[in-house]
Amino acid sequence: MRVRDFSRPTTLNPDRLFGQVAQKLAVAIISGIVKAGELLPNEADLKSEISVSRTAYREAVKFLTAKGLVEARPKSGTRVAPRDSWNLLDPDVLSWHFEADPNEKFIRDLFELRSFVEPSAARLAALRRTPADLARIQAGYHGMIDNPPYAEATIRADLAFHEAILAAAQNSTLQCLASVVSATIQWSLLLKSGDDQGFYVTSLFDHERVLDAIIQRDGDLAAARMSALVTDSLNTTLTFLAWAGQRNAPKIA
């Protein structure tokens, strides 16, 4: 699955060699090609699979270790860690998921988390926003209505809208969850391949109502409307997920 990635700048540098190795390994892990067993022996991997020095390989492994994907111990080897010790909220880990087949349960989990966090964030944004915050949110909204549906500029504006709201909440930990929101938005746009006009109009209206509540400084209203937005987004995404599931039939045991 090859996808354009509109993610926020992540910490991984794909220009560097170790970054490419890290990405390659990470995708193999996340897509389940290697389970919770052992990775390829260092030597064999180095020589045969990818021609890269031990330094680059080790730094890639350290990178993955920091994100909880692998655990390296002397003698026993470098093993893939169990999934519940992965940092699923890490921007890189989230973006690597786009390289693997869609995991319906995981996407549902992400939306669920988002439905807990983003309405509350919208409430705070309505109460705490500065003029600069509001301008940024409005800029995002206008970027959505001034560009054609599903254009790259539109998607970026959508992401910017939600990020601006999280920023307006004035809570540093909420901003770390921006990557979760971005991921859900990208999944939803990715799954519905652009052949629906009705959903798009609904989404636009949802955004307008949230913006309106934030302008009014009405926290409860903003929360309720953001909640509706997320719910709508989830429902359409689930619809398309079901379709994709029927097409691909990726039977999940």
Next chain:
Amino acid sequence: MRVRDFSRPTTLNPDRLFGQVAQKLAVAIISGIVKAGELLPNEADLKSEISVSRTAYREAVKFLTAKGLVEARPKSGTRVAPRDSWNLLDPDVLSWHFEADPNEKFIRDLFELRSFVEPSAARLAALRRTPADLARIQAGYHGMIDNPPYAEATIRADLAFHEAILAAAQNSTLQCLASVVSATIQWSLLLKSGDDQGFYVTSLFDHERVLDAIIQRDGDLAAARMSALVTDSLNTTLTFLAWAGQRNAPKIA
């Protein structure tokens, strides 16, 4: 500030040399000793400050890069990244905060996030819990009442109680936020140095009420009671934070 750390197993291995270097650098960054400027030049750092090989140093830097704390670029050097690109929700990053002076704004942010997430998680736990989940939650509660206040076993039971609830919600992304909940609990226990009996009784009662709602499978009730628990915890923590602030007078400009 030296503190016992009851955190979940993090990805950093303090037994290894690179891990010690990473921790040392991370604490210096988080506590603000080095701002957003440049780190010590590789060479000078290697030779003088810490006597360690380039390998270990580089792997430590890669580790921090993965968590967004630093950005390394050829020629310009390895710089400390701006705070809003740090992975504040990473278990290691959270635990490193305990080595620095308490940052009141950050602790408030953590509690705020927790107040958004944990009540919703309690709701899901009430609806989705398996028998094993419930047993785990109950085990945590009994560990709290069967041990003396503020004993290590009690603290561990408290953490286990909340982690079990997050696990019972059957959402993998919520489990990643367990480190946030742990961090807030540890901050609150750390700040009130054990000389309060009233708060403790209140806290115990809050826990009992949450457990009761989960047993009844009443989602709304569980959410409301968890919300009350978090609010109570935040209030007492803020009280002690104010005291500590007066004592230490760590004037924040």
Next chain:
DNA sequence: CTGTCGGTATCGTATGACTTTATCGCAGAT
């Protein structure tokens, strides 16, 4: 069958050399 012991494979650390990259300053042109 059990327990100790050594071999061995793998990760951890150290070192030195070379490559790539991006910044900065100098020189030349406009």
Next chain:
DNA sequence: ATCTGCGATAAAGTCATACGATACCGACAG
């Protein structure tokens, strides 16, 4: 004098090699 471009340079990136530390595993003795 300002702008443009090119090269010197410094720092990270990569490679190769060597040795130390560790824990698994099989063999051997009790």
